[in-house]
Amino acid sequence: MPADITANTALCGIVLHPAGHTRSPRMHNAAYAAMGIDAAYFAFDVTPAALGTAMAGIRAMGFEQVAVSLPHKVAVMEHLDEIDERARRIGAVNTVTVRDGRLLGTNTDWIGANRALASKIELAGKRAVVLGAGGAARAVVYGLIEAGATVEVLNRTVERAEDLAKDLGAQGAGPLSNISELPHDILINTTSVGLRSDATPLPAQHLRAGSVVMDIVYDPAETRLLADARSCGALPIGGKWMLVYQAAEQLRIWTGRDAPIEVLEQAFSADDAS
Ligand code: ATR
Numbered sequence: 001m002p003a004d005i006t007a008n009t010a011l012c013g014i015v016l017h018p019a020g021h022t023r024s025p026r027m028h029n030a031a032y033a034a035m036g037i038d039a040a041y042f043a044f045d046v047t048p049a050a051l052g053t054a055m056a057g058i059r060a061m062g063f064e065q066v067a068v069s070l071p072h073k074v075a076v077m078e079h080l081d082e083i084d085e086r087a088r089r090i091g092a093v094n095t096v097t098v099r100d101g102r103l104l105g106t107n108t109d110w111i112g113a114n115r116a117l118a119s120k121i122e123l124a125g126k127r128a129v130v131l132g133a134g135g136a137a138r139a140v141v142y143g144l145i146e147a148g149a150t151v152e153v154l155n156r157t158v159e160r161a162e163d164l165a166k167d168l169g170a171q172g173a174g175p176l177s178n179i180s181e182l183p184h185d186i187l188i189n190t191t192s193v194g195l196r197s198d199a200t201p202l203p204a205q206h207l208r209a210g211s212v213v214m215d216i217v218y219d220p221a222e223t224r225l226l227a228d229a230r231s232c233g234a235l236p237i238g239g240k241w242m243l244v245y246q247a248a249e250q251l252r253i254w255t256g257r258d259a260p261i262e263v264l265e266q267a268f269s270a271d272d273a274s
Contacts, residue, residue, distance in 0.1 A: 012066060013041055015046045015067070016045070016068070019044065024247065025043050029267075031251055031267075051075055051079065056079075073135060074135070077092075080104070081104065082105065083106075086106065087107040090142050108246040108250050110139040110143035112243065113140045113214070113245075114143040116242045116244075117212065123144065124149065125148060126185040127149070128149045128152070128184060128186040129184045133161045137164060153165045154176045155191075184208065186213075187202075189223075190216050199224065200224040204232060218240045
């Protein structure tokens with residue numbers, strides 16, 4: 001956040017509900033400061049009923065970019081002027097950039113997941129298992145397939161996994177118990193299991209030494225799944241990395257510049273030590 005906000009300060013923010021937990025303002029404002037950008041980023045708690053009015057306000061008040069988070073990633077699509085092909089395939093928009101008064105929607109969640117994984121493992125040709133079949137799973141599966149990995153989708157509700165796999169071109173789908181017969185290089189949890197709890201979506205016996213295990217849950221910073229992965233000799237990747245890299249991509253789209261990953265990561269993690 002600039003010390004001196006003027007009429008020239010660019011307006012950015014995140015639209016979500018509820019808003020209390022979001023770390024995005026801290027991350028983006030820290031990045032603006034590090035990049036020398038005169039901009040300010042706010043969190044807007046917008047109810048589903050007010051989403052259309054809020055997006056009209058974004059346009060009317062000259063915002064430059066807003067992130068869109070739960071529960072609005074699908075509903076926001078009807079309020080935009082353009083949606084790119086990737087966001088259409090994923091079926092969700094998490095980034096709206098305003099150009100010449102037009103609201104342009106895209107999705108950076110899939111890039112966030114890919115970059116977080118690619119920092120530890122080359123994705124092309126690898127066998128990935130994705131747990132879950134909700135909105136987050138769609139972005140992750142899309143990204144893995146884009147990067148040339150083969151993907152199996154496992155979910156508590158098997159029909160949802162089958163629909164997702166067919167829609168995005170994953171290799172297969174099934175119940176979570178199928179993990180016992182699926183050799184894999186990469187495992188990603190996209191379910192909410194483990195969020196602020198000690199639960200895990202898979203018993204530790206199914207984790208494989210030498211594999212990469214990513215959890216999109218970021219609270220706690222080390223979920224039971226990631227602790228189990230570490231214990232069995234797998235390489236854990238915390239959920240914060242997907243958020244950090246997707247934010248970096250939002251900054252790149254808006255400014256055309258590479259964002260400082262370590263600044264975003266430190267701003268994200270500032271609470272975790274306490
Ligand atoms: P999001 O858009 O954040 O991915 P979602 O669409 O509600 O959220 O999806 C949540 C995912 O977590 C789903 O895959 C869900 O499984 P179902 O499709 O069977 O509902 C999964 N999930 C949530 N709670 C779960 C639990 N206790 N055990 C296993 N899977 C769970």
